[in-house]
Amino acid sequence: MEGMNLFAKLEYVNPVGSIKDRAAYWILKRAAERGEICDETTVIESSSGNFAAALATFTRLVGLRFIPVIDPNISGTYESFLRRICSTVVKVEERDDTGGFLKTRLQMVQQLCATIPNAYWTNQYENRDAMEAHYELTASEICAGFDSLDYAFIGVGTAGTIAGVSRRLKEHYPNIRIIAVDTEGSVIFGGAPRKRHIPGVGSSIVPPLLSHARIDDVVLIPERETAKACRELLTTHGLFVGGSSGTSFAALKRYAPKMTGSRHPTVLFLCPDRGTPYLDTVFDDTWVTRLE
Ligand SMILES: Cc1ncc(COP(=O)(O)O)c(C=O)c1O
Structure with missing residues (x-):
């Protein structure tokens, strides 16, 4: 990029x-x-x-x-x-x-x-151990890998990831901006509910763990844009990743003009899973044309 x-x-x-x-x-x-x-x-x-x-x-x-x-x-x-x-x-x-x-x-x-x-x-929607997992494991790896970090784009489902990762990253990089990524039709950030088809990001409830997250901004992405972004990641970056990864990539592309401060900010997005389970959906042209 x-x-x-x-x-x-x-x-x-x-x-x-x-x-x-x-x-x-x-x-x-x-x-x-x-x-x-x-x-x-x-x-x-x-x-x-x-x-x-x-x-x-x-x-x-x-x-x-x-x-x-x-x-x-x-x-x-x-x-x-x-x-x-x-x-x-x-x-x-x-x-x-x-x-x-x-x-x-x-x-x-x-x-x-x-x-x-x-x-x-195991109650993944409310279990604080899920958040702790990302604070202790996921975020530790990020902190070990970057001297500085300006933006992190994180998809939200149960909010376990964003709650744990955002808290740790804010401690480690006080100026980082955490951008939450959600799907249109999800109610997590107050949008009107609508039928969604891509699992992972988005929810029909506001997940209780969200209250622990430290979020600076939110970007909502329509499912068609997710599909387009997944294909772009594959064809221009060689990354065969799933729907929520595409949603975060689409979000950072939309958000890029708003990135201020450092001329070349260091930006991280999470790719939660691989593209294989999405071959018949996100990566299938006919399936995508049927999306609203
Ligand atoms: C592929 C994928 N991406 C993103 C998420 C969202 O992560 P979290 O539930 O921690 O918000 C999930 C959760 O199920 C997922 O399966």
């Missing part, structure tokens, strides 16, 4: 393939340390894909049962993955009053927790 020193943090190199590995690992670790989970525990979580994949892998590693609650927006790749390694997968089909699936998924989680003995809901 002209006019800035641009860096992408590629979180798809995590063991299961996304930034959610960090939250899943840290939440399970802390719950075990506090004695909240034991060998008989069944872990339950509502996830659009990445978090469920990470939990499925790590619970399996330590011999715990895991039931993911998913919805039709999940990519086929993740659904197949979960069905192969979890004995039970619950898929909700009904949209909630905002047009999304989140509220229906959360109702299902409550129902399962009330009926399954020793159920443990």
Whole structure:
């Protein structure tokens, strides 16, 4: 990108393939340390894909049962993955009053927790250990990698990433500006709810962890622009990354004229996962033309 020193943090190199590995690992670790989970525990979580994949892998590693609650927006790749390694997968089909699936998924989680003995809901929307994971792990790596940093663009779903990363980066780089990135149709920053199709960024609720984030500005991106940005990252930067990475790239391109101060600011954006699960959506021309 002209006019800035641009860096992408590629979180798809995590063991299961996304930034959610960090939250899943840290939440399970802390719950075990506090004695909240034991060998008989069944872990339950509502996830659009990445978090469920990470939990499925790590619970399996330590011999715990895991039931993911998913919805039709999940990519086929993740659904197949979960069905192969979890004995039970619950898929909700009904949209909630905002047009999304989140509220229906959360109702299902409550129902399962009330009926399954020793159920443990990792509750990624409110669990402060998710935020701590990004404060301790994700942000530490960023701080170790940059002497100075002017802007960080971070997509928001549960807000765990932005809450943890923004707090640590503000401590380390007092003048950094944290730009939150969201999708049009998401209600996180007060927009009107609308049907969304790309998982990861955006939500039909305001996530409680958002109140811990230190945000200077917000950019909302329409889904078509996300698709365009994902293709641009692939063809002009050689980065094959997922929807939320494209959303952040689109946001920093829009925001570039507003970047003041240093003539060539150092800018970082996070790439939470790889493009493979999005081949039939974001990277498919026919699918993109059907977007509103
Ligand atoms: C691909 C992807 N990008 C971004 C996010 C948003 O991260 P957070 O939930 O920490 O706000 C998620 C969360 O599920 C995700 O799966």
